[in-house]
Amino acid sequence: MIIDFIITILWSLSPFGEAKVGIPYGMLNGLNIYLVFLVGFSANALVFPMMMFFLENVNRYLIRWRFYKKSAVFVARRAKLGTGDKIQKFGVFGLMFFVMIPLPGTGVYAGSIAAYLFKMDKQKAFLANTIGIFLSSIFIWTITLLSINDTV
Numbered sequence: 121m122i123i124d125f126i127i128t129i130l131w132s133l134s135p136f137g138e139a140k141v142g143i144p145y146g147m148l149n150g151l152n153i154y155l156v157f158l159v160g161f162s163a164n165a166l167v168f169p170m171m172m173f174f175l176e177n178v179n180r181y182l183i184r185w186r187f188y189k190k191s192a193v194f195v196a197r198r199a200k201l202g203t204g205d206k207i208q209k210f211g212v213f214g215l216m217f218f219v220m221i222p223l224p225g226t227g228v229y230a231g232s233i234a235a236y237l238f239k240m241d242k243q244k245a246f247l248a249n250t251i252g253i254f255l256s257s258i259f260i261w262t263i264t265l266l267s268i269n270d271t272v
Contacts (some may be wrong), residue, residue: 124149128156132163138227139164139257144264153265161257164228168249171232172242198225199233207238212248215240219252222259228252 124146132142139160146156182188206214219231228249235245 121151124151125155125159128159129163132160133167135227135229138167138229139253140222140227140260143257143260147261147264147268153261157257157261160261161254164253164257165250167228168232168246171229172236175233175236196233196237199230200237207234207240212240212244215245216248216252216255219249220255220259222256227256 128142128146128151130142131137131145132139134141142163143156143160146160147153179192183192206218208214210217215231215235218226218234219228231249231252232245235242235249
């Protein structure tokens with residue numbers, strides 16, 4: 121049981137799943153559905169401060185390496201293309217909407233990178249990311265809950 125919670129947290133922290141995978145994993149493994157929501161959402165919300173720390177401190181040292189720089193430019197372009205028009209047109213609400221969409225590549229990692237690239241106010245960007253994650257997590261949690269109840 122503890123291992124399933126740890127895996128839920130790791131999926132929710134992971135750029136390959138975020139809470140979009142962590143929450144269903146925990147629910148489908150029989151964990152308390154309310155605790156899974158809280159754990160998955162909280163872990164996913166922690167990504168923003170970690171990403172900001174990385175982008176502001178660690179990134180400047182790693183950018184000197186060719187392979188990293190090439191990868192970072194690729195990721196930055198994708199984040200800017202995916203969010204650029206939404207953020208420029210709607211600001212914080214555009215970022216929130218982008219993070220909220222429960223599709224691959226639209227989570228808090230891309231939202232954090234976009235907020236960094238567009239030099240958004242950190243507090244507003246954190247709030248937008250957190251609200252977007254919350255709404256996305258509610259959607260995923262509800263869909264998973266409905267699908268579990270249909271199969272029982």
